[in-house]
Amino acid sequence: MKTISVIVPCFNEQETINIYYDAMTKLKEQTNKFKLEYWFIDDGSKDRTYSILKDLQKAHSDEVHFISFSRNFGKESALYAGLNEVTGDYIAVMDVDLQDPPEMLPEMFDLLEDGEYDCVGTARMDREGENKIISFFSDGFYKVINKMSQTKIIPGARDYRLMTRQMVEAIKSMTEYNRFSKGIFSWVGFKTKYLPYKNRERSAGSTSWNFWKLFKYAITGIVDFSEGPLMFATWMGTFFSIVSVIGIIAVFIRKLIYPLSSVGGWASMVSIILFIGGIQLLSIGILGEYIGKIFLEVKKRPIYIVKDKK
Incomplete structure (x- = not known):
């Protein structure tokens, strides 16, 4: 038996x-x-x-x-x-x-x-x-x-x-x-x-x-069996980098066309900065999760x- x-x-x-x-x-x-x-x-x-x-x-x-x-x-x-x-x-x-x-x-x-x-x-x-x-x-x-x-x-x-x-x-x-x-x-x-x-x-x-x-x-x-969060951080970083470049070009062209235009849009600018800052912190947090797991693994604790x- x-x-x-x-x-x-x-x-x-x-x-x-x-x-x-x-x-x-x-x-x-x-x-x-x-x-x-x-x-x-x-x-x-x-x-x-x-x-x-x-x-x-x-x-x-x-x-x-x-x-x-x-x-x-x-x-x-x-x-x-x-x-x-x-x-x-x-x-x-x-x-x-x-x-x-x-x-x-x-x-x-x-x-x-x-x-x-x-x-x-x-x-x-x-x-x-x-x-x-x-x-x-x-x-x-x-x-x-x-x-x-x-x-x-x-x-x-x-x-x-x-x-x-x-x-x-x-x-x-x-x-x-x-x-x-x-x-x-x-x-x-x-x-x-x-x-x-x-x-x-x-x-x-x-x-x-x-x-x-x-x-x-x-x-x-999720962290142990997926690289998805890391890919998310990478794609979000890439996306906002492209958006930032487009924004810089748009501001430069606007300045050339309207050199005497007044400075405005501070509220929207602050909102964008806070949003992008939040994405950056989220990405750092995702990296921190993976680094933390690596840290525990390399210690070789029982x-x-x-x-x-x-």
């Missing part, structure tokens, strides 16, 4: 861990198709997540493992840490809040067993119950990144997926500090099938994601630091 290693990132999830484990245990007993190995990643939680994971590991040491970080490094680092530890034939990534339906796992397993696919992912068909503003910007993000990047991401795609060992080894080979897993999953290639499902509410607790965190995560995705592991 094959083993599925399940990577479960946790950040302040004391209410959901045991609920999740009970749901997965029930699923395994019902299907009896595979064995399960759990790797819970405590991402520097401030609540009782760490102690609950220790108790769970002691009670089920044959299948439950955990890694506890020295501080909060983020979900991307948690995923990478789990990928480095798993030993199963197939590797799954799931959220502990049960927004990723466990009952889909047997179907995903069967599809991989058929040998046609290297990965079976999931994508939400709707965003029912989610904040309307976050939903609007999330939909916009997928449209923007798929227009700007050659690495295509399925709209509504989740991290919840089941992968072959070969695909996981390819992902592990990407040791970059700035990580955007949805892009990495797509960039490494391999044949992937996506299963749609309806959005679900959390089983308990509250999400640690907010609009600002999601916005920064979206910027990371993606995560382990405080405890069982």
